[in-house]
Amino acid sequence: MHRRFADPKLVIASHNPGKVREIGDLLAPFSVEAVSAGALGLPEPEETGSTFEANAELKAHAAARASGLPSLADDSGLCVVALDGAPGIYSARWAGPTKDFALAMRKVEDGLAGKSDRRAHFVAVLSLAWPDGHVETFRGEVHGTLAWPPRGTRGFGYDPIFVPTGSDLTFGEFDPAAKHAVSHRAVAFARLIAACFAADGT
Ligand code: IMP
Secondary structure, three states, rough: OOOOOOOOOEEEEEOOHHHHHHHHHHHHOOOEEEEEEHHHHOOOOOOOOOHHHHHHHHHHHHHHHHOOOOOOEEEEEEEEEHHHHOOHHHOOOOHHHOOOHHHHHHHHHHHHOOOOOOEEEEEEEEEOOOOOOOOOEEEEEEEEEEEOOOOOOOOOHHHHHHEEOOOOOHHHHHHHHHHHOOOOOHHHHHHHHHOOOOOOOO
């Protein structure tokens, strides 16, 4: 039995502007005021978990505790089949302290040198935690292949090298609404909405 979300306000437990924007877009049809952890000045907890689920729950719990409000966290990343799932939960860290994703994408490409298998998938795990410690967690994935060189200036992170199955464009070239129709985050979000939000979108 899932807990229903019935509050007027929600914290987006992320300091990543790309994620905050996408989660804000996804929440737009629902009558909930979304405020980001960054805007509230909440600290960024250390991601010590060894799975996407553990890290999403840790971030959601930390924000819910600190704010006293239900909090929605996303832990996500790019999993490359020929790299045994790397960078995976370390996707943000591959970009280093300056968040240099040109460098991170280059590291992925260097790792693929001489390999013909260019399959990869994005994973997003969304956790909604309440201040009383209850948490609901949902996973979404989108599968595709990796392009080189990077293409497109939309999206964020590894989007310019990811081509979802069935498309010729990278996520970096996708219109944001088209990305929302198929992305790992949108799939996880649809599962969260189905489980925790009323069917009429309120
Ligand atoms: P974390 O969940 O804060 O650990 O960071 C996940 C990292 O995965 C982000 O900083 C991006 O590098 C990458 N990532 C997650 N979702 C996406 C996406 O939709 N497009 C591109 N990169 C993504």
